[in-house]
Amino acid sequence: MSPFAALLRRDLAAMFGSGARGGAALPVLFFLAVATLYPFAVGSDARLLAETGGGVLWIAALLAALLPIERLVRPDLELGLFDQLALRGVAEEASLAARILAHWLSFGPPLMVAALPGAALMGIEAQTLLNLELGLLVGTPGLAALGVMAAGLTAALRSGAALGGLLAIPLAVPLLIFGAGSLDGNADGALALTGAASLVLLALAPFAAGAAIRAARE
Amino acid sequence: MHGYANPARFLKIARWLTPVLLVVGLVLAGGALAWGLTQVPPERLQGETVRILFVHVPTAWLGMAGWTTIAGASFAYLVWRHPLADIAARAAAWPGACFTAICLATGSIWARPTWGVWWVWDGRLTSFLILLFLYFGYIALSNGAAQSEASRRIPAIFGLVGAINIPIINRSVEWWETQHQRASITAGTSSIDAAFLWPLGIAVLGFTCIFGGVLLARMRAILAHSQAEARLRRKAMQP
Numbered sequence: 001m002s003p004f005a006a007l008l009r010r011d012l013a014a015m016f017g018s019g020a021r022g023g024a025a026l027p028v029l030f031f032l033a034v035a036t037l038y039p040f041a042v043g044s045d046a047r048l049l050a051e052t053g054g055g056v057l058w059i060a061a062l063l064a065a066l067l068p069i070e071r072l073v074r075p076d077l078e079l080g081l082f083d084q085l086a087l088r089g090v091a092e093e094a095s096l097a098a099r100i101l102a103h104w105l106s107f108g109p110p111l112m113v114a115a116l117p118g119a120a121l122m123g124i125e126a127q128t129l130l131n132l133e134l135g136l137l138v139g140t141p142g143l144a145a146l147g148v149m150a151a152g153l154t155a156a157l158r159s160g161a162a163l164g165g166l167l168a169i170p171l172a173v174p175l176l177i178f179g180a181g182s183l184d185g186n187a188d189g190a191l192a193l194t195g196a197a198s199l200v201l202l203a204l205a206p207f208a209a210g211a212a213i214r215a216a217r218e
Numbered sequence: 219m220h221g222y223a224n225p226a227r228f229l230k231i232a233r234w235l236t237p238v239l240l241v242v243g244l245v246l247a248g249g250a251l252a253w254g255l256t257q258v259p260p261e262r263l264q265g266e267t268v269r270i271l272f273v274h275v276p277t278a279w280l281g282m283a284g285w286t287t288i289a290g291a292s293f294a295y296l297v298w299r300h301p302l303a304d305i306a307a308r309a310a311a312w313p314g315a316c317f318t319a320i321c322l323a324t325g326s327i328w329a330r331p332t333w334g335v336w337w338v339w340d341g342r343l344t345s346f347l348i349l350l351f352l353y354f355g356y357i358a359l360s361n362g363a364a365q366s367e368a369s370r371r372i373p374a375i376f377g378l379v380g381a382i383n384i385p386i387i388n389r390s391v392e393w394w395e396t397q398h399q400r401a402s403i404t405a406g407t408s409s410i411d412a413a414f415l416w417p418l419g420i421a422v423l424g425f426t427c428i429f430g431g432v433l434l435a436r437m438r439a440i441l442a443h444s445q446a447e448a449r450l451r452r453k454a455m456q457p
Contacts, residue, residue, distance in 0.1 A: 149379070153372055157362040166358055167376060170351040170383075173344070200382070208375050211296070215371035 003090045004098050011102030023071070024106040027064035028114045034060035035118040046123050053122025054132050054183040060118070061111050061136060062172055065143035069164035072103060072151035073209070082213050092210035096148055100205060104144035112136050128183055135179040135194055142175050142198030145205035152209025156216035171201070225441050228302055232434045239431035246424030247276070254417040261414075270328045272417055276425035277321035281349060282384055283429065284314020285377075288356065289384070292377035295370070302437070304370045307377055308360055309436035313429055315353035322346060341394030345387040352380040 015024045038056045039049055073096075076082065085095050112133055119129045150168040157163065174197040182190035254272035261268035287310040294303035325343070326336045337343065360373040391398055410418070 153359065153376055154362070156368040156372065157359075157366045159358075159362045159365070163355075163358055163362055166351075167355045170348045170355060171379070173348050177344075204379060204382075208379050211375050212372050215369035215375070218369040218371070 003085075003088075004094060007085075007090075007095050007098040008102055011099055012105060015102060015106040023068065024110070027067050027107040028110045030067055031057075031060045031064040031111055031114050032118060034063070035121050039121070050123045050125060050128075053119070053124045054128050055180045057115055057118050057122070057124075057132060058135070058176055058180045058183075061115075061140065062143060062169075062176055064111060065107055065140065065147050066150070066165050066168050066172075068103070068107070069147055069151045069154070069168070072099065072148055073155040073213070074151070077155045077213065077216060083217065092213045093206045096152060096209045096213070097206040100141075100145050100148045100202070103148055104141050108136070108140035108144060111140060127185075131183050131185060131191075134191060135182045138191060138195040139175050139179040139198055142194075142201040143172065145198075145201040146172055146175075149201070149205040149209045152212040155213065175201075225302070229438065229441065232438055236431050236434040236438065239427045239434065243424050243427030243429075243431055246420055247428060248424070250417045250421035250424055254414075254421065258413055258417060264332055267328055267331055268414070270324050271414065272421045274321060274324040274328065275418060276422045277317040277324065278346070279422060280425055280429050281314060281318035281321050281346065282387060283426070284310050284317060285349060285352065285380060285384055287433070288314065288377040289381035292374035295374045296378070304374065305437050305440050306433065307374060308370075309433050309440060311353060311357050311360060312436070313432045315350065315357065317425075317429070318346065318350045318353060322350065338398075340398050341390035342387065342398035345383060345390045349383055349387060352383060356380065 035053075035057060038053075042048060042052070082092055082095065086092065115129070115132055115136060119132065124132070146168050147164075149171075150164040153167060154164045175194060178190045178193040178197060182194055251272055254269050258269065260266050288307045291303040291307035291310065294300045295307065322343075329338065330336050356373060356376055359376050362368075363370060363372050
């Protein structure tokens with residue numbers, strides 16, 4: 001088994017397990033909780049909910065993806081996992097790329113499933129739901145990359161979780177703008193731009209997070 | 219460039235350059251603002267509100283120049299480990315954030331009578347607001363790294379990542395032609411009347427000198443702080 005596949009398997013086992021890095025169900029439950037709370041806040045007017053629901057689900061997905069930041073990198077940094085891997089010739093960039101994939105698998109597809117009952121709660125139309133699912137499919141990998149990048153940058157600091165959110169949210173804005181913009185169909189290539197923003201984050205994150213982990217060793 | 223890695227050599231220049239830049243900047247900016255307030259005629263369509271331009275444009279330029287300083291200095295720190303580069307990046311964060319906030323505030327005040335609203339979700343305005351949040355993120359990360367005694371390279375990495383927003387701000391008026399006007403001054407050409415252009419240019423120059431002076435002053439303060447800490451540590455070691 002290649003180191004990448006082995007790391008991926010280990011990460012997935014940890015994320016779906018009940019250990020320090022477990023709790024893959026948390027983002028999904030958080031996502032559904034936001035979808036439930038929103039009608040209480042703005043009232044249950046069906047037209048208003050159907051019109052704004054897609055955007056609210058996008059915000060819920062963004063925040064749900066940032067929820068596990070604290071557990072993404074820090075426990076393994078404290079264990080010395082990255083030092084061990086570096087000694088065996090596995091670059092930080094490779095192990096963090098595996099972590100991005102594992103993080104995405106742990107919340108991306110589950111959120112796309114959870115968007116079905118979420119859309120029902122909001123009374124979203126079928127076409128908008130399809131656009132939402134497509135947008136989430138293209139956008140959540142970028143959110144996963146952003147989460148791992150923020151987690152890597154804050155892993156060595158004492159003030160972790162809140163700081164990670166503060167770093168990630170401004171960089172997540174393009175994904176939210178284009179993702180929510182693609183809800184009314186692919187106007188102005190919004191879906192393609194969501195994919196572009198996602199790819200930029202995916203290309204950047206392993207290197208930024210890897211450099212941060214190496215810096216944490218000093 | 220590495221000649222200035224020696225703080226003593228840097229301080230020798232910074233010590234006299236700081237007050238020079240501050241005084242020249244205050245005189246130029248103050249003069250340009252007085253000129254803009256009293257001598258420039260009201261604009262045909264915007265009337266008297268056009269005068270806020272002399273604060274808005276320089277602060278917008280410095281908000282972006284502040285992050286460009288952070289990004290450039292972070293790059294120099296990550297690649298060449300230049301010790302002063304990290305101090306320059308740290309020193310540029312607060313002034314850059316202040317100029318960004320002033321730019322957003324003056325733009326908002328100008329927009330109320332001109333556009334009829336305080337805020338519009340336009341490409342330029344949004345990307346500039348994101349810049350302010352990036353500054354806050356950088357400052358928080360920088361302080362967090364200092365408190366945890368973590369490597370200074372961590373905020374430097376974020377300084378480089380955040381630079382992605384600078385070209386977006388620059389191109390935003392071309393990509394999304396929604397509310398904010400396009401660039402009126404591009405290399406070599408200007409669609410602004412000379413009556414406005416001259417005080418504007420001097421104001422930009424003056425505010426830039428003030429930014430440079432504040433940057434140097436903050437760099438000197440950070441250096442002095444770390445020297446004082448080192449001296450305390452040496453004292454504590456002695457019996």
